Amino acid sequence: MVTDDDMTLVDPGSDDAYDLDRKRVAQILAAVDSGRQDLLTELMEPLHAADIADLLEQISSADRAQLIQLYGREFDGEILSELDEAIREDVIALLNPQVLAEAVRDLESDDVVDLLEDLEEPQQAAILETLEDADRVAVEQSLSYPESSAGRLMQREVVMAPEHWTVGQAIDFMRESDSLPDQFYHVVLVDPRLHPIGNVTLGRIMGAKRHVPLAEIVEDTFQIIPVEQDEEDVAYAFNQYHLISAPVVDDEGRLVGVITIDDAMTVLDEEHEEDILRLAGVSDGSLADRVWTTTKQRFPWLAVNLATAVLASLVIAQFEATIAQFVALAVLMPIVASMGGNAGTQTLTVAVRALATRDLTGSNVWRVIRREVLVGLLNGLAFAVIMGIVGVMWFGSPMLGVVIAVAMVINLVVAGLAGTAVPIILEKTGVDPALASGAFVTTVTDIVGFFAFLGLAGAVLL
Amino acid sequence: MVTDDDMTLVDPGSDDAYDLDRKRVAQILAAVDSGRQDLLTELMEPLHAADIADLLEQISSADRAQLIQLYGREFDGEILSELDEAIREDVIALLNPQVLAEAVRDLESDDVVDLLEDLEEPQQAAILETLEDADRVAVEQSLSYPESSAGRLMQREVVMAPEHWTVGQAIDFMRESDSLPDQFYHVVLVDPRLHPIGNVTLGRIMGAKRHVPLAEIVEDTFQIIPVEQDEEDVAYAFNQYHLISAPVVDDEGRLVGVITIDDAMTVLDEEHEEDILRLAGVSDGSLADRVWTTTKQRFPWLAVNLATAVLASLVIAQFEATIAQFVALAVLMPIVASMGGNAGTQTLTVAVRALATRDLTGSNVWRVIRREVLVGLLNGLAFAVIMGIVGVMWFGSPMLGVVIAVAMVINLVVAGLAGTAVPIILEKTGVDPALASGAFVTTVTDIVGFFAFLGLAGAVLL
Numbered sequence: 001m002v003t004d005d006d007m008t009l010v011d012p013g014s015d016d017a018y019d020l021d022r023k024r025v026a027q028i029l030a031a032v033d034s035g036r037q038d039l040l041t042e043l044m045e046p047l048h049a050a051d052i053a054d055l056l057e058q059i060s061s062a063d064r065a066q067l068i069q070l071y072g073r074e075f076d077g078e079i080l081s082e083l084d085e086a087i088r089e090d091v092i093a094l095l096n097p098q099v100l101a102e103a104v105r106d107l108e109s110d111d112v113v114d115l116l117e118d119l120e121e122p123q124q125a126a127i128l129e130t131l132e133d134a135d136r137v138a139v140e141q142s143l144s145y146p147e148s149s150a151g152r153l154m155q156r157e158v159v160m161a162p163e164h165w166t167v168g169q170a171i172d173f174m175r176e177s178d179s180l181p182d183q184f185y186h187v188v189l190v191d192p193r194l195h196p197i198g199n200v201t202l203g204r205i206m207g208a209k210r211h212v213p214l215a216e217i218v219e220d221t222f223q224i225i226p227v228e229q230d231e232e233d234v235a236y237a238f239n240q241y242h243l244i245s246a247p248v249v250d251d252e253g254r255l256v257g258v259i260t261i262d263d264a265m266t267v268l269d270e271e272h273e274e275d276i277l278r279l280a281g282v283s284d285g286s287l288a289d290r291v292w293t294t295t296k297q298r299f300p301w302l303a304v305n306l307a308t309a310v311l312a313s314l315v316i317a318q319f320e321a322t323i324a325q326f327v328a329l330a331v332l333m334p335i336v337a338s339m340g341g342n343a344g345t346q347t348l349t350v351a352v353r354a355l356a357t358r359d360l361t362g363s364n365v366w367r368v369i370r371r372e373v374l375v376g377l378l379n380g381l382a383f384a385v386i387m388g389i390v391g392v393m394w395f396g397s398p399m400l401g402v403v404i405a406v407a408m409v410i411n412l413v414v415a416g417l418a419g420t421a422v423p424i425i426l427e428k429t430g431v432d433p434a435l436a437s438g439a440f441v442t443t444v445t446d447i448v449g450f451f452a453f454l455g456l457a458g459a460v461l462l
Numbered sequence: 463m464v465t466d467d468d469m470t471l472v473d474p475g476s477d478d479a480y481d482l483d484r485k486r487v488a489q490i491l492a493a494v495d496s497g498r499q500d501l502l503t504e505l506m507e508p509l510h511a512a513d514i515a516d517l518l519e520q521i522s523s524a525d526r527a528q529l530i531q532l533y534g535r536e537f538d539g540e541i542l543s544e545l546d547e548a549i550r551e552d553v554i555a556l557l558n559p560q561v562l563a564e565a566v567r568d569l570e571s572d573d574v575v576d577l578l579e580d581l582e583e584p585q586q587a588a589i590l591e592t593l594e595d596a597d598r599v600a601v602e603q604s605l606s607y608p609e610s611s612a613g614r615l616m617q618r619e620v621v622m623a624p625e626h627w628t629v630g631q632a633i634d635f636m637r638e639s640d641s642l643p644d645q646f647y648h649v650v651l652v653d654p655r656l657h658p659i660g661n662v663t664l665g666r667i668m669g670a671k672r673h674v675p676l677a678e679i680v681e682d683t684f685q686i687i688p689v690e691q692d693e694e695d696v697a698y699a700f701n702q703y704h705l706i707s708a709p710v711v712d713d714e715g716r717l718v719g720v721i722t723i724d725d726a727m728t729v730l731d732e733e734h735e736e737d738i739l740r741l742a743g744v745s746d747g748s749l750a751d752r753v754w755t756t757t758k759q760r761f762p763w764l765a766v767n768l769a770t771a772v773l774a775s776l777v778i779a780q781f782e783a784t785i786a787q788f789v790a791l792a793v794l795m796p797i798v799a800s801m802g803g804n805a806g807t808q809t810l811t812v813a814v815r816a817l818a819t820r821d822l823t824g825s826n827v828w829r830v831i832r833r834e835v836l837v838g839l840l841n842g843l844a845f846a847v848i849m850g851i852v853g854v855m856w857f858g859s860p861m862l863g864v865v866i867a868v869a870m871v872i873n874l875v876v877a878g879l880a881g882t883a884v885p886i887i888l889e890k891t892g893v894d895p896a897l898a899s900g901a902f903v904t905t906v907t908d909i910v911g912f913f914a915f916l917g918l919a920g921a922v923l924l
Contacts, residue, residue: 017691017692017695017698017699018695018698018699018702018820019820019823020820020823020825022823022824022825025825026825048683048702048703050702050703050704051702054820054821055825057821058821058823058825058826059825059826060829171668174668174669175668175669177669178669180665180668180669181665182665183663183665183706184665185647185664185665185706201645202647202664202665202668203642203643203644203645203646203647203664205668206633206636206637206642206664206667207636207637207639207640207642221510229479230479233479233480236479236480237479237480238727239727239728239731240480240510240512240513241510241512242512242724244645244647244723244724261706261723261724261727262704262706262723264727265700265701265723265726265727265730266701268727268730268731269701269730269734272731272734272738273815273819275738276734276737276738276741276811276815277811277812277815279738279741279742279811280741280807280808280810280811280812281804281807281808282808282811282812285812286812286816286821287812287816287821287822287826287830287833291833291836291837291840292840294833294837295836295837295840295841298805298808298837298841299841299844301804301808302801302804302805302808302841302845303845305800305801305804306797306801306845306848306849309796309797309800309801310797310852312796312800313793313794313796313797316792316793316796317793320789320790320792320793323785323789323792324786324789327782327785327786327792328782329792330778330782330785330789330791330792330795331775331778331779331782332775333792333796334771334774334775334778334795334796334799334908335768335771335772335775337796338767338771338774338908339764339767339768339771342743342763342764342767343760343764345742345743346742346743346744346760346763346764348742349738349739349741349742349744350739350742350744350747350749353735353738353739354748354749357735358480358481358482358516359516359519359520359748359749360749361481361482361484361520362484363482363484363487363488363517363520363521364520364521364749367522368749371749371753371756374753374757375753375756375757375760378753378754378757379757379760379761379764382761383764383765383768386768387768390772446796446800
């Protein structure tokens with residue numbers, strides 16, 4: 001229930017709605033510093049588990065250790081679920097075994113799975129031991145499905161009904177059951193072989209007469225998720241078809257679980273995060289990682305970039321003699337490369353997104369490529385005129401103006417072409433286009449930019 | 463209900479689950495070409511409205527016009543809801559007024575609002591006219607809330623109950639009501655002044671005895687959304703607190719509507735899309751836009767980039783004399799700038815995301831900046847060693863190796879600093895950091911990179 005305290009946490013009118021209240025964080029840290037357990041508990045009480053997790057991520061590791069020790073047995077299992085992987089292991093190691101056992105026992109089985117899959121073997125085993133037998137079996141079974149599959153995402157508690165039941169029968173059944181899941185939105189209709197054949201929302205059951213057959217009030221949109229399906233595809237289906245929950249089936253089409261929209265939303269959020277970071281050459285990691293971890297994570301992409309930059313420099317080196325004669329070329333050449341790199345990044349980002357949202361498919365691939373090349377040509381012409389004029393005015397050489405103008409058009413057309421073709425080819429070959437497109441495309445635009453500009457200059461000006 | 467045809471649309475085992483089936487698209491276009499209305503209707507029948515919308519986006523505008531004419535009165539309102547803004551107006555213009563009126567009348571009021579808010583005045587008026595009076599008033603009222611606010615997002619149909627009711631009373635009430643919303647998941651408890659005080663899920667109502675007071679089975683997590691709140695904050699709250707639906711209140715705290723998770727998921731998806739595109743300098747637009755529209759959309763960012771590239775060139779121009787003596791500098795200088803640009807982009811992307819997810823706040827801002835600078839220093843040292851060796855081996859000059867090494871360290875430290883400080887400062891001043899950080903940070907790393915490398919070279923080598 002909402003309390004007055006809850007209200008003070010957020011100021012909905014401000015830009016910072018749902019920001020952790022900085023004053024409260026300071027108060028909490030002060031309570032930890034002075035070792036006042038009662039005050040700490042009181043300050044933490046109104047916070048949602050997700051906010052406590054954020055708090056733990058944002059404070060220093062020394063403060064975190066102190067806080068957890070003082071907070072002790074109040075520590076809720078949900079906080080663990082919400083914690084960033086980067087510090088989850090540290091926090092688990094800080095909890096005393098009894099508190100940990102109690103925290104985990106309160107969680108739903110799909111949350112335990114989510115918690116366990118990122119942990120090292122010994123911590124996994126320690127937590128599994130604390131579970132009751134039935135729960136442990138369920139969790140182990142979920143862990144037997146491939147990582148990032150629907151099987152890991154689903155909850156095993158399903159409310160189902162035979163296809164011939166009426167509304168009244170379903171209501172009586174639910175009434176008498178004492179193991180209804182905490183959250184459920186549909187009754188899944190199944191045939192005698194347990195194949196799901198339709199979803200009936202609780203809302204419609206509430207609104208219908210008792211004698212109405214459930215089969216008559218099933219939802220129009222109904223998607224069945226295979227248990228091995230990738231969670232990214234699951235999230236796409238929920239988003240595309242506005243699903244609230246969907247039945248999950250095994251190889252033989254038998255109902256084995258249900259995925260609900262909140263889990264799909266989490267996956268969608270994670271996939272987006274991954275795409276954004278990958279496009280920027282950050283494949284993993286969070287602010288809560290250690291400096292050394294982050295340094296190692298960023299290194300490979302920078303190394304790739306170094307290799308491609310050296311490649312581009314080798315192109316420049318071919319024209320050393322030309323540059324020695326016209327130093328103006330050294331001044332202007334980064335402009336051509338930079339414009340190509342930017343135009344290429346614009347195009348590839350649109351292409352990567354369109355591939356992820358299935359908006360770029362076999363049906364329109366050629367139209368899209370043609371379109372991006374045309375956009376590159378038009379913007380290339382515009383900037384050719386601008387840069388041509390700048391070149392002439394700056395260095396007083398009409399030929400230099402023409403050279404930079406022509407190089408600009410060439411590079412922006414190439415940027416349009418590479419920006420679409422590279423992600424499409426990567427996707428075809430099974431490489432995540434978000435991860436690798438940037439390096440390829442900017443290499444192309446750097447090399448083409450330098451080569452076109454310096455090569456033309458060499459031919460025309462010498 | 464699912465039909466056999468539905469099954470052929472997706473091949474869940476493949477990488478391309480939920481891709482539009484290319485063969486079916488070809489069949490549909492063939493049916494359109496040969497003017498076979500019956501075949502077209504049969505082929506379209508099993509497709510979900512969202513898939514039909516995707517189809518319309520992916521085919522050429524000529525095919526689209528023909529298809530819509532032939533498909534005619536089968537055209538469903540939901541297709542319009544799902545369509546990309548870029549072609550929605552075109553499609554509406556193609557529909558005959560009667561079909562349009564019928565299509566819109568089937569939609570829920572929040573979908574009509576979503577449809578209308580992106581349309582031009584005359585089309586808006588035309589559609590409003592086709593609505594029944596009560597619906598029109600509801601839609602006009604929703605449109606009176608600010609764009610992108612909770613008021614635009616909510617549905618007005620709410621199932622509520624007085625706080626003192628029991629489970630039995632709630633069930634009887636819902637039974638007898640014949641205007642239950644299509645989709646609802648909670649009964650909202652309200653006090654006599656219509657202030658929402660708790661949510662009860664339908665699942666718990668189903669599972670509880672009739673005499674149990676609703677107030678005893680309210681959900682733990684309960685968030686109230688102010689009607690003026692930005693939809694981005696609404697999406698954040700749903701994602702952070704795993705909400706399924708949340709009551710929306712007016713200035714006086716009175717219940718005026720409900721937002722459900724599927725709407726929040728759509729917003730989350732749009733916000734992410736916007737962030738990804740903005741980070742790449744594409745502020746708007748989709749693949750369905752015309753070439754000319756896209757060219758104009760991409761131009762401003764490229765113009766900003768040109769200005770910053772010219773700025774960097776002005777720095778290079780200061781060192782023309784140095785470059786004229788050592789052309790090797792012209793060959794190597796783009797490497798230093800490029801490495802700084804990449805490291806800066808990595809850092810700024812992490813910072814922009816952390817700001818969006820409220821993981822970077824006043825509580826940890828200094829720790830994060832220090833951390834990123836340290837990461838820059840460590841990677842700077844690593845690449846300084848590598849590039850120093852490359853410099854010596856390539857050009858046989860130890861001093862050149864030292865110069866590029868030192869410039870590399872300086873630029874990667876600056877990248878770490880600028881990559882965090884710039885987004886934070888932009889956020890503070892109310893500018894979307896996703897939109898502008900890239901231009902600022904790469905300008906800094908370009909200028910510092912060229913200046914450090916060429917300046918050091920001038921001092922040491924001359």
